[in-house]
Amino acid sequence: MFYVVKLKDVLQLDSFPKLYEKLSNFSSKNNDVADFIKNKAIDFEKRDMSRTYLILDPATEEIVGYFSLSLKVLNFSDEVSNTVKKRIHGMKSDAPFVPVILIGQLSKNFSYSGTVKGKDILDYAMDIVNKIHDMIGCRVCIVETLSNKENQKVVDFYESYGFKKLINNKTGEYYQLYLRIQG
Numbered sequence: 001m002f003y004v005v006k007l008k009d010v011l012q013l014d015s016f017p018k019l020y021e022k023l024s025n026f027s028s029k030n031n032d033v034a035d036f037i038k039n040k041a042i043d044f045e046k047r048d049m050s051r052t053y054l055i056l057d058p059a060t061e062e063i064v065g066y067f068s069l070s071l072k073v074l075n076f077s078d079e080v081s082n083t084v085k086k087r088i089h090g091m092k093s094d095a096p097f098v099p100v101i102l103i104g105q106l107s108k109n110f111s112y113s114g115t116v117k118g119k120d121i122l123d124y125a126m127d128i129v130n131k132i133h134d135m136i137g138c139r140v141c142i143v144e145t146l147s148n149k150e151n152q153k154v155v156d157f158y159e160s161y162g163f164k165k166l167i168n169n170k171t172g173e174y175y176q177l178y179l180r181i182q183g
Ligand SMILES: CC(C)(COP(=O)(O)OP(=O)(O)OC[C@H]1O[C@@H](n2cnc3c(N)ncnc32)[C@H](O)[C@@H]1OP(=O)(O)O)[C@@H](O)C(=O)NCCC(=O)NCCS
Pocket: 028, 029, 030, 033, 104, 105, 106, 107, 108, 109, 116, 117, 118, 119, 121, 144, 145, 150, 151, 153, 154, 157
């Protein structure tokens, strides 16, 4: 029903009319996620710091939602159990860190005139994650969300998809949630 384009390709081909206007009209319930697509995504793309994918409605060419992926080194704090470290690393229970795929941004466009479920956006993101897993191997992808009460429904959303909370930061300001990539 929808289709996915890489922001990188859109920029190179100049193939998406009114791109800047469409990006600036993006609306999200998370201000940081809205700010990223409006003000940072293109720069991050040009600097190869992340890849942003736009989900489009073929009938109207509206942006339905988006997500951004990048690589991250996940450092384990002392709070992480050896069992969890081994599960994530794959081999070592004393691993200090592990490379992961980060879903850095993900949002529906709340200005979109049609209907979309968050799960559909996450499914599109996982399609790309699975391809990366297939091509170069990587055991885990993670998301990071604020741990305040207002954000609990976002945490629920990721947990219902299968992500698990990693108790890994002492500040408690955000949660890291991880998902074992099955391919
Ligand atoms: C997270 C998301 C993809 C889930 O989509 P969904 O499964 O279709 O669910 P909904 O959009 O209906 O949201 C479910 C509930 O969570 C609430 N919610 C969603 N994002 C929220 C946020 N960032 N802050 C506070 N509440 C939020 C919604 O208001 C809704 O509340 P309700 O049940 O009282 O109506 C989507 O809500 C979204 O894009 N949120 C904004 C971006 C975001 O927070 N991304 C995660 C950080 S990377």
